[in-house]
Amino acid sequence: MLHILGAGSIGLLWAARLQRAGFPVQLILRNAERLAAWQDHAGQLELTDTSQQQHVSLTLNAQLPENPEPIHFLLVTTKAFAAETAVRSIRHRLSPDAEVLLLQNGMGCQQAISRQLPQHRVYYASVTDGAWRPSAHQLIWAGHGQTLIGDPRQGPPPEWLTDWQAHGLTLDWHADIMAVLWRKLAVNCAINPLTVLLDCTNGELLQLAHGRMEELSQELQLLLSAFGIPISLDILRTQLDQVIRQTAANSSSMRQDIHAGRRTEIDFMLGFALRSADQLNLAVPALRKLHTELQTYLATHGLPLD
Numbered sequence: 001m002l003h004i005l006g007a008g009s010i011g012l013l014w015a016a017r018l019q020r021a022g023f024p025v026q027l028i029l030r031n032a033e034r035l036a037a038w039q040d041h042a043g044q045l046e047l048t049d050t051s052q053q054q055h056v057s058l059t060l061n062a063q064l065p066e067n068p069e070p071i072h073f074l075l076v077t078t079k080a081f082a083a084e085t086a087v088r089s090i091r092h093r094l095s096p097d098a099e100v101l102l103l104q105n106g107m108g109c110q111q112a113i114s115r116q117l118p119q120h121r122v123y124y125a126s127v128t129d130g131a132w133r134p135s136a137h138q139l140i141w142a143g144h145g146q147t148l149i150g151d152p153r154q155g156p157p158p159e160w161l162t163d164w165q166a167h168g169l170t171l172d173w174h175a176d177i178m179a180v181l182w183r184k185l186a187v188n189c190a191i192n193p194l195t196v197l198l199d200c201t202n203g204e205l206l207q208l209a210h211g212r213m214e215e216l217s218q219e220l221q222l223l224l225s226a227f228g229i230p231i232s233l234d235i236l237r238t239q240l241d242q243v244i245r246q247t248a249a250n251s252s253s254m255r256q257d258i259h260a261g262r263r264t265e266i267d268f269m270l271g272f273a274l275r276s277a278d279q280l281n282l283a284v285p286a287l288r289k290l291h292t293e294l295q296t297y298l299a300t301h302g303l304p305l306d
């Protein structure tokens, strides 16, 4: 049995993918109210895969954190700011050999959960799929992306990965997942906050913020290098350019969150970058200014600053 903590867009996507591949899954919902609402719809999920023009309907089982069933494998699919608390709510249920896979964007919550679960093998992942929910029981898989999984302690790939792949699930092992997450963080820090401040699509940044992105890239490259992540300024610029061009028409996740009045993951992107720079006394004035401007923006929109 695979337990999935957080039945949002990514949690439901993985629940559907795993169940359709033949693995039994259980969603863990936050509280009795959420469980009752899920059961009122008989656990039905309507999944629309837009790129495959496919629509499927499936039933997913759900339970509460208080359920006594032991957990042998846990996927954590909450937002980054909710992950530590969510894991704490089920920690007592983890079997001694339980493995945990974290699918959060940004950085910081992964390390905190690894510290919370020192005796367990905890994997980190980078996910680039696009999924959203028109309602709690509907999921739109708007873009197929890549899922990279790795062990921050650089252990070998686990057997379950081969099993998942053999069942048709597309996900890949990466021997240096920390480098993957740091590079993704750099791209997110350079793109997401500016799309919010300028209220523009990713593609519009090329015209509206080219100079500012260059300044940010320079600081981010220094930061990554200081943390032992090998990336040249040219490669970082190229990656940024590729992401912007490939997602030109998209609204960044941070901009979407703010438009919907939802809490952002700023503290696990810019916040993490600044705390990391502070650890090494690295001067990052452009990143700091961006963070302050974004927090001012969040405050004027009545949203949490972290």
Ligand SMILES: NC(=O)c1ccc[n+]([C@@H]2O[C@H](COP(=O)([O-])OP(=O)(O)OC[C@H]3O[C@@H](n4cnc5c(N)ncnc54)[C@H](OP(=O)(O)O)[C@@H]3O)[C@@H](O)[C@H]2O)c1
Residues within 6 Å of the ligand: 005, 006, 007, 008, 009, 010, 011, 028, 029, 030, 031, 034, 077, 078, 079, 080, 082, 085, 086, 087, 089, 103, 104, 105, 106, 127, 128, 129, 130, 131, 132, 253, 265
């Ligand atoms: N969506 C995407 O396209 C996408 C793509 C790449 C990466 N990601 C990353 O994936 C992560 C998840 O994003 P998402 O879009 O799936 O978020 P989401 O739709 O907001 O889902 C998060 C889910 O976690 C649940 N949750 C929060 N605290 C909980 C707790 N203590 N116990 C149980 N459930 C809890 C929430 O339930 P409530 O409704 O009860 O709050 C919600 O259903 C984020 O880090 C995001 O950046 C998302």
